[in-house]
Amino acid sequence: MVMTDILDVLVIGGGPVGACIAALLVRGAAGSATPFRVAVLEPKRPQMPLSDSPIDPRVVAVARSSERILEVAGAWAPPLGRVTPYERMRIWHESVSAASSRALVFDAADVGEPNLGYIVESRLLQAALLDAFVEGGGWIEPAQFVGLRIGAEYVNVDTSSGTLAARVVIGADGAQSAVRQAVGLTVESSDYRQTAIVATVATERSHEKTAWQRFMRDGTLAFLPLADGTSSIVWSADDSVASVLLAASPTDFALELDRASDWALGATRLISERASFPLRRLAAHRYVAQRVALIGDAAHVVHPLAGQGVNLGLLDAAALAQVLLDARREREDPGALRVLRQYERWRKSEVAFMSSAIDVFDRFLAHGTGPLARLAQHGLGWVNRSQELKRFFIGRALGIAGELPRAAQRPARIERRGGALS
Numbered sequence: 421m422v423m424t425d426i427l428d429v430l431v432i433g434g435g436p437v438g439a440c441i442a443a444l445l446v447r448g449a450a451g452s453a454t455p456f457r458v459a460v461l462e463p464k465r466p467q468m469p470l471s472d473s474p475i476d477p478r479v480v481a482v483a484r485s486s487e488r489i490l491e492v493a494g495a496w497a498p499p500l501g502r503v504t505p506y507e508r509m510r511i512w513h514e515s516v517s518a519a520s521s522r523a524l525v526f527d528a529a530d531v532g533e534p535n536l537g538y539i540v541e542s543r544l545l546q547a548a549l550l551d552a553f554v555e556g557g558g559w560i561e562p563a564q565f566v567g568l569r570i571g572a573e574y575v576n577v578d579t580s581s582g583t584l585a586a587r588v589v590i591g592a593d594g595a596q597s598a599v600r601q602a603v604g605l606t607v608e609s610s611d612y613r614q615t616a617i618v619a620t621v622a623t624e625r626s627h628e629k630t631a632w633q634r635f636m637r638d639g640t641l642a643f644l645p646l647a648d649g650t651s652s653i654v655w656s657a658d659d660s661v662a663s664v665l666l667a668a669s670p671t672d673f674a675l676e677l678d679r680a681s682d683w684a685l686g687a688t689r690l691i692s693e694r695a696s697f698p699l700r701r702l703a704a705h706r707y708v709a710q711r712v713a714l715i716g717d718a719a720h721v722v723h724p725l726a727g728q729g730v731n732l733g734l735l736d737a738a739a740l741a742q743v744l745l746d747a748r749r750e751r752e753d754p755g756a757l758r759v760l761r762q763y764e765r766w767r768k769s770e771v772a773f774m775s776s777a778i779d780v781f782d783r784f785l786a787h788g789t790g791p792l793a794r795l796a797q798h799g800l801g802w803v804n805r806s807q808e809l810k811r812f813f814i815g816r817a818l819g820i821a822g823e824l825p826r827a828a829q830r831p832a833r834i835e836r837r838g839g840a841l842s
């Protein structure tokens with residue numbers, strides 16, 4: 421690729437969401453008469469982890485919608501080794517025990533599914549998608565975004581290694597998005613005053629291919645099952661609690677974890693470093709401007725308690741790829757505001773619904789006191805007794821409810837590729 425070419429699309433940020441739209445675009449346009457010239461600006465491309473390297477503590481739960489999108493993007497292979505299917509979720513409030521009938525259990529078998537999703541390392545997801553993009557004919561520029569100038573026909577983008585021009589620029593550069601700021605797209609944002617601590621732990625009892633989640637008055641604790649029998653924890657704790665947990669010795673941390681999990685998986689042992697993430701909610705007022713669109717965390721950040729951040733971002737990627745590819749097929753200018761607004765209208769309402777639902781869980785289950793909170797806590801048991809309500813929630817957790825992009829609908833069997841997630 422010659423740097424003076426005008427690209428069709430420049431994706432800024434090759435995280436899982438940016439890498440996904442890039443792979444979808446090059447593969448979606450494969451076989452058409454004119455090539456779709458797509459580049460990704462990403463200064464920190466991860467390597468595909470070696471099969472015997474330890475599992476990175478930073479994992480995400482990938483829903484069925486995401487599995488389908490990854491398959492279309494060419495980054496999904498049968499789940500072996502490092503990709504762990506989970507078959508059940510057990511969710512309970514600290515006022516009852518994990519085994520209580522007032523705990524909520526979602527079982528894939530209840531809805532005729534083989535599993536509820538997969539636990540995947542973030543860096544593996546990102547590496548597989550970037551590899552699929554490059555195999556599809558894409559180009560990665562290892563540079564940093566500096567600024568942009570939007571013209572009538574294209575956008576000039578200044579990077580740490582020179583200037584690029586593209587007809588459409590996609591900001592996929594995460595929660596602190598420099599693209600969003602450069603374009604002047606404003607956000608509504610609030611601090612949860614919580615910090616998420618992630619780590620890998622060994623547990624005395626088997627995780628039983630189950631994602632375990634306990635809501636407490638000062639946070640939420642999840643154990644996500646890993647293929648080697650260990651679990652990845654995501655402990656979203658009030659800031660004051662988190663600072664004590666992060667300063668504790670590994671042994672004291674494990675004792676606190678045992679107490680917080682109510683020994684649901686027996687005694688635990690810390691087997692990785694602890695990483696921490698301050699938690700904020702963020703929603704961009706607009707996702708698009710002339711020739712520019714935001715996707716993933718650049719457009720919205722949600723609380724990790726429902727494991728939906730990447731899944732929402734991959735749905736953004738699939739929806740925007742579809743809008744851009746359709747516009748191209750119709751010989752429309754894909755950067756026209758009219759075209760990009762179709763994507764914004766579609767995804768903004770879906771994301772707002774999910775984000776509000778997640779906040780209700782945080783407010784009433786993790787932190788609530790008073791009658792409404794008690795109602796929500798009892799609600800887990802009521803949902804558990806209703807097959808209809810369970811099916812509704814499982815549909816949402818699988819990401820197969822709402823208006824789905826074509827890539828997230830059940831795909832025809834397509835050839836599974838080597839070198840992708842496996």
Ligand SMILES: Cc1cc2nc3c(=O)[nH]c(=O)nc-3n(C[C@H](O)[C@H](O)[C@H](O)COP(=O)(O)OP(=O)(O)OC[C@H]3O[C@@H](n4cnc5c(N)ncnc54)[C@H](O)[C@@H]3O)c2cc1C
Binds near residue numbers: 461717
């Ligand atoms: C503790 C925790 C647990 C989570 N668990 C889950 C889960 O189970 N399931 C789930 O779906 N989601 C989960 N999430 C959310 C998920 O991690 C994010 O939603 C996801 O990483 C967003 O992906 P992204 O590609 O939009 O942004 P990012 O992952 O932030 O990627 C942004 C990319 O842009 C690049 N970049 C940044 N600035 C520039 C620049 N100036 N120039 C060029 N490139 C740039 C960065 O290098 C990076 O690669 C969790 C989040 C947290 C904090």
